[in-house]
């Protein structure tokens with residue numbers, strides 16, 4: 343330990359001679375202790391200051407061996423330094439305990455140097471540092487004492503129980519936590535020994551295992567139960583340390599015990615939480631497994647084929663119907679295969695390029711039709727959809743596809759289209775035929791009718807009654823036939839002579855119909871009520887004709903009361919629905935189809951005139967506009983005829 347800065351140090355030099363002035367100065371100095379040491383390590387001479395420190399009279403030190411004054415502990419070190427100095431090597435300051443002749447120790451810091459070259463004598467210069475040394479020692483003691491207090495405070499305030507036992511197991515010290523737990527006070531501590539501890543099992547454990555292990559290895563730890571003063575048993579973790587004397591004998595055992603209830607509680611909770619988690623995980627796994635199974639089950643029982651492939655275009659999975667199509671035995675067989683390995687080798691290239699397109703663009707390809715040729719030579723049509731499969735990060739890792747066999751549907755569709763075309767052709771032929779026939783029939787019929795009339799006029803009175811009756815039949819028949827042929831022409835013209843569609847204000851159309859029907863209205867004393875009517879896109883002449891036929895029938899087929907007719911329109915989705923209601927004789931619902939057929943009538947001509955063409959024409963017109971026609975009726979009470987005109991449709 344270095345002395346403090348209060349003391350002025352002698353100049354230190356390892357070699358070289360101290361000049362005579364310096365020597366004199368040093369010798370006289372009351373502060374520096376100076377001596378000459380001979381080659382046998384004796385004091386050859388000493389200055390006054392050294393004599394005073396050493397409690398020696400003048401000259402009394404001369405010839406005294408150095409070992410006489412230096413504590414044996416420091417002596418070896420001293421001789422080493424002297425030898426170093428003699429060899430001219432750097433020596434350092436040496437603190438030694440210097441004992442005066444009267445046995446009083448003091449502390450001196452010495453430095454040594456050679457008196458002259460080739461000389462074994464040394465000059466020793468020293469400074470007394472006793473006071474500093476004492477201060478240092480006091481400081482050390484004080485620090486040790488302070489630390490002791492601090493440690494005691496720590497031990498007193500810890501919630502752990504800390505006890506110190508003597509080697510004979512008697513209690514020496516018990517900290518606050520321990521005193522609280524066992525209900526003992528500091529005064530009677532020493533009355534207790536390890537044997538007072540409860541339960542006895544713990545005492546036995548400590549004596550049998552803890553103490554021997556602590557003696558053997560210095561340390562033992564384990565778990566035990568301590569019984570508190572109130573009887574409560576507290577589980578603790580116990581640490582025992584053996585403290586040995588310098589002679590390596592056990593002096594004390596220290597025991598520390600930590601309450602582990604909370605830790606155990608935490609552990610239990612932790613274990614419980616872990617168990618719950620495990621339970622949950624296993625349930626979820628089962629659930630997941632089951633839901634996968636269910637999913638596969640569902641997939642296997644739908645007619646739709648489902649498959650999924652990885653980025654490398656190899657199959658990852660599929661449902662049962664797909665497997666059956668593909669010609670492989672099982673799912674295991676399918677996984678890892680490519681389209682080239684399956685029944686539709688011929689189409690593999692096409693399918694794969696679609697897969698790639700879907701995966702690269704990330705855009706699904708939905709409901710497209712594609713061909714399939716199978717190994718057995720069958721040619722099929724499929725309706726397919728493919729969507730990209732993405733992982734949670736959104737990256738495409740594969741493609742999923744579904745398809746259904748639409749070969750039948752496609753065939754049926756083609757057949758239907760063929761049939762429709764055929765039908766349209768034959769319809770057109772028929773219309774053409776009806777038109778030509780009725781048109782060409784008109785001419786000879788007109789001749790028959792006019793000559794029959796001529797015959798009637800010219801030969802009236804020359805024929806007998808029967809002859810006149812017959813001529814009357816011919817005339818009437820010819821007229822009727824003309825009427826029928828006219829009706830037939832009208833009917834066939836609906837398709838062949840229809841005009842192009844334009845905006846038709848239905849209020850005007852109904853107005854025109856009422857104008858044409860004014861005589862009938864007047865004669866029947868009918869009242870026609872017209873509601874709000876829209877403007878539609880249609881063939882104006884034909885719409886007029888529909889209203890005229892329906893309102894005409896409403897008046898014609900009246901009952902005993904004067905006809906009450908109402909015309910109105912209502913919106914329905916994508917169309918206007920028109921209605922013509924009357925209070926007439928009504929129609930038996932069984933005739934709901936029949937009355938719309940050409941020349942179909944429910945009554946004799948003598949009852950209600952007509953040819954049975956009106957509703958057939960209405961139906962044809964409404965159909966040409968893309969609408970439909972029907973009626974509701976209660977026989978004896980009246981009928982309501984409905985027809986729809988869809989919004990802005992192209993003409994047929």
Ligand code: ADP
Nearest residue numbers: 895896899928937943944952953954955956957
């Ligand atoms: P026509 O009026 O020349 O007999 P239609 O084709 O217009 O021919 O009508 C066919 C048949 O439907 C009629 O003969 C009649 O029996 C029945 N009918 C049509 N409209 C009505 C109506 N408003 N009330 C009762 N019966 C009707």
